[in-house]
Amino acid sequence: MRIGLLTEGGYPYVSGDARLWCDRLVRGLAQHEFDVYALSRSQDQEDEGWIPLPRNVRRVRTAPLWMAEDDEVVLGRRARRRFTECFGELAAVLCGVPGAPSSGASGVAGGISKSASSTAGEISAGAPTSEADRFANALYGLAELAREEGGLRGALRSEAAVRTLERACRAPGAHRTAREARVPDLLTVAAHLERALRPLSLDWYEDDGLGAVDLCHAASGGPAALPGLLARHFTGVPLMVTEYGVRLRTHYLTAPDAPPPVRSLLAAFQGRLAAETYRRAEVVTAGNTHARRWQERCGAEREKLRTVYPGMDARPFAEVGESPDCADPDTLVWVGRVEPAKDLVSLLHAFAEVRKQSPRSRLRIVGAPAGPEGTAYLGHCRTLAAQLFPDEAEGPHAAGDNPVSFEETGGPELPAAVDAYASGAVTVLSSVVEGFPVGLVEAMLCGRATVSTDVGAVVEVIGGTGLVVPPRNPRALAEACVALLRDPERRARLGAAARARALELFTVEQNIEAFHSIYLEIVSRAPVRRALLDGAGEPLPFAVPAEAHVPVHWTAASPSLAARSGPGWAPSRPVRATAPLPAPEGAR
Secondary structure, eight states, rough: OOEEEEEESBBBBBSBBBBBHHHHHHHHHHSSSEEEEEOOOOOOHHHOBOOOOOTTTTEEEEEESSSOOOOOOOHHHHHHHHHHHHHHHHHHHTTTTOOOOOSSOOOOOOOOOOHHHHOOOOOOOTTTTOOHHHHHHHHHHHHHOOOOOOOHHHHHHHHHHHHHHHHHHHHHHHOOOHHHHHHHHHHHHHHHHHHHHHGGGOSSTTTTTTGSEEEEEESGGGGGGGHHHHHHHHOOOOOEEEEESSSHHHHHOTTTTSSSHOOOOEEEEEEEHHHHHHHHHHHEEEEEEHHHHHHHHHOOGGEEEEEEOOOOOOGHHHHHOOOOGGEEEEEEEEEEEEEEGGOHHHHHHHHHHHHHHOOOEEEEOOOOOHHHHHHHHHHHHHHHHHHHSSEEEEEEEETOSEEEEOTTTSSSSOHHHHHHHHHHHEEOOOOOOOOSOOOHHHHHHHOOOOEEOOOTTTTHHHHHHHHHEEETTHHHHHHHHHHHTHHHHHHHHHHHHHHHHHOOOOBHHOOOOHHHHHHHHHHHOOOOOEEEETTTSSOTTSOOOOGSSSSSSSSOOOOEEEEEESSOOOOOOOOBBOOOOOOOBBBB
């Protein structure tokens, strides 16, 4: 099987999202071939380079999302009109402008080709076109225009695009927040749309690109899934999407201070793109039930959804997990990135209550700050800890000691995260916002009892093997910590159950096996039909030997194939056999 792996800001780069699980997936499925299509997020990420790639990665193609390259494409009058119509319809959908009844024969004002319109589904004449179909028509219309003209980067950055967006915002029936958009808001939204739609101008969608793979697997939604949508539209390659964090939720969490028109229009775009991605994908996988509920709210059909938990490498935690008695029975440990969403302030106030009932207890906060905001938050937490816990000394001539320590891994005392978990009897998670709690799974693999706040996928991950309290409730957090500190037998039982659960559900092996099963299901259910024609244009019998389906490498070069999605023979750009096919000489 040949898989097109689509990433954004991650694999195969050294830094970024989804790097670890993509690398483990590719290495775990060494019997299959991977073509990697990666979108980079910054110059620094590209300068850092790639991680070492295994032999089954046949090709890597990259494109920058952080830089707007000029394609030097000058659109003619007819192409400019098509662009204005398609982009205007896309903007109208985002602004909530009602659509006109469909004529049944054309797309947006005649500007969208029949193939793009049919991709969104057959619509009867005179029937109102749904917003999902309107968005799809506009998106694929822009994609076809970009393919014909060689790119749309200049057009998407043009003044005409901003004016088209403004007309949609001022149109009758537009949402109130869209009508309130001012020029700075319009420029911001247009810049975001141009960045998100840059994959439209890539040359990845030909028969020798994504059209040559058996399956496209997008490692996230948003821009990473857009090449998969276009590959499906142009060549019929089935699409699978994996999300460990839903893009629309991320937008709400990361842009709380943006002006209302900007937030509304970009949220509408993220939601429409997610709905179209889920509608066209054969299978959509989520990393947990929390993300799966977001996918359902964004339009994913329940029959297409699968839950595939992230896979953790259990080997580094094996020694600590099998010897739980090495921990300090009076120490609480927190491990993670220092940022406001982790709510360390509540944890410090909770620990003040813990100290009143357990004076010998200590708290180790292990983690590095996340960006400038995290650095400022860490300074605030240090100041609060100094106020809540003045340095204590055993006598007038002894040095004082604070029961709260702020540390980072990588030093002599804590070389790795596993050493941090090993140092404490109870691991605490105090977050107010959380996706999939990786640190919690690491603590479970170490056989540690846990106290966590009820956010994100925490309850799903814990599954009864730890204590869960409401977020932003220092008193409840303190009571749960004291209960475990005072009961070593209960700690041991919960720690053993947590380790067993983590080994059963959250290992690399189960993650790879789950994805492999889904790959086989998709290819068996929606195979890419390939036809090989002879010199006369007739189907060539037995053109592809049966050995071609065996997942090994052959020394003989395989012929080029024409890809299409439906049954029958390829009607456009067939591949003609000019010479007998060479027989395989053997495996490499």
